[in-house]
Amino acid sequence: MATFSTDALEDVRAWRRDFHENPELLFEVDRTAGIIADKLRSFGCDEVLTGIGRTGVVAVVRGRRSDSGKVVGLRADMDALPIYEQTNLPHRSRVEGKMHACGHDGHSAMLLGAARHLAAERDFNGTAVLIFQPAEEGAVGAKAMIDDGLFDRFGIQEVYGMHNMPGLPVGQFALRPGPAMSSADRFEVTIEGFGGHAARPQRSVDPVIATNHIITALQTIVSRNTDPLESAVLSVCAIHGGEAFNVIPQSVSFKGTVRTLLPEVRELCEKRFHHIVNTVADAFGTTATITYAHDCPITFNDPEKAGLAGDAAAAVVGTDKVRRDLPPSLGSEDFSFMLEQRPGAIIFLGNGDTANIHHPMYDFNDEAIPHGVGYWTELTERLMPAN
Numbered sequence: 001m002a003t004f005s006t007d008a009l010e011d012v013r014a015w016r017r018d019f020h021e022n023p024e025l026l027f028e029v030d031r032t033a034g035i036i037a038d039k040l041r042s043f044g045c046d047e048v049l050t051g052i053g054r055t056g057v058v059a060v061v062r063g064r065r066s067d068s069g070k071v072v073g074l075r076a077d078m079d080a081l082p083i084y085e086q087t088n089l090p091h092r093s094r095v096e097g098k099m100h101a102c103g104h105d106g107h108s109a110m111l112l113g114a115a116r117h118l119a120a121e122r123d124f125n126g127t128a129v130l131i132f133q134p135a136e137e138g139a140v141g142a143k144a145m146i147d148d149g150l151f152d153r154f155g156i157q158e159v160y161g162m163h164n165m166p167g168l169p170v171g172q173f174a175l176r177p178g179p180a181m182s183s184a185d186r187f188e189v190t191i192e193g194f195g196g197h198a199a200r201p202q203r204s205v206d207p208v209i210a211t212n213h214i215i216t217a218l219q220t221i222v223s224r225n226t227d228p229l230e231s232a233v234l235s236v237c238a239i240h241g242g243e244a245f246n247v248i249p250q251s252v253s254f255k256g257t258v259r260t261l262l263p264e265v266r267e268l269c270e271k272r273f274h275h276i277v278n279t280v281a282d283a284f285g286t287t288a289t290i291t292y293a294h295d296c297p298i299t300f301n302d303p304e305k306a307g308l309a310g311d312a313a314a315a316v317v318g319t320d321k322v323r324r325d326l327p328p329s330l331g332s333e334d335f336s337f338m339l340e341q342r343p344g345a346i347i348f349l350g351n352g353d354t355a356n357i358h359h360p361m362y363d364f365n366d367e368a369i370p371h372g373v374g375y376w377t378e379l380t381e382r383l384m385p386a387n
């Protein structure tokens, strides 16, 4: 297993803190991507390409030999969140209203640390493709890079991701084979009635009462239509309609999200959603306009690749420090788009007892850096052994 000098790890920590002080949102990660590309070039990576998926960066590092023909993708995310940081850390965000509250500063810095090691040692037979993606928060950055030809241009055959996890002790990893994180679908509905005076409802078609019945009926998708042993969430999170106490409005709109862990459950929820909204709206004499968008696929860890990822993590921190049966989460992750293209796995890295991700007091735990960098290099060298 590779070892890293204190100086090398101190550099990763310094990069991480620099990214933390200078957070950028979604695709506007120009500074971060620029620094990453400069460093990758200075490490002697064989190719460094920018502007993939607008502001994504890709580096190619060939092993001492590459006749195995293997090409492995390693992915980190670069973007921050629109959150006002509330920590008083020396490296706190210098940009009001923007913050690295999901640890993508750490993810990018750790993959950079691995890139430097891989480019210096090249102790593998094959090609490592290091992927730095924008716009994970908002779930379109991975897709933008894919649409820009990421997998075909570089011949990537399998792909791996890593995310930090608050609550999991530092020095531990966790993952699961199969569905690891949920799909995220989004709906927006407008119920059109016929407005009028509140005192003469018989001359109106009331969209408020229709919407109430629709939202209540939607709760039966999870409770009555899906297998109780399979997970699904349907949350209506906003309703808008009406202005005055004595006016029946013309229309009411609502929106929310659907999360599932299996494609067949996802399909069922969508089908039932349309049926319930349309028929209940019709029963009340209203009409429904539905927008139902597939924001993010199910994050599916290929069982064999998840096993290999777990083995690499175990080589870094010890077998007893890798949990391989982590329960799935109904959060979503846009790395799922990459896992739709090629088999691979996402693993979680212990961030210790910190605030949760997306919280204004959160901070990536620098103590996790040796484990994260170690995982990337170990994984690469194991998947493409030099001998």
Ligand SMILES: [Zn+2]
Pocket: 101, 102, 137, 357, 358
């Ligand atoms: Zn996040």
Ligand SMILES: [Zn+2]
Pocket: 102, 103, 104, 136, 163
């Ligand atoms: Zn994240």
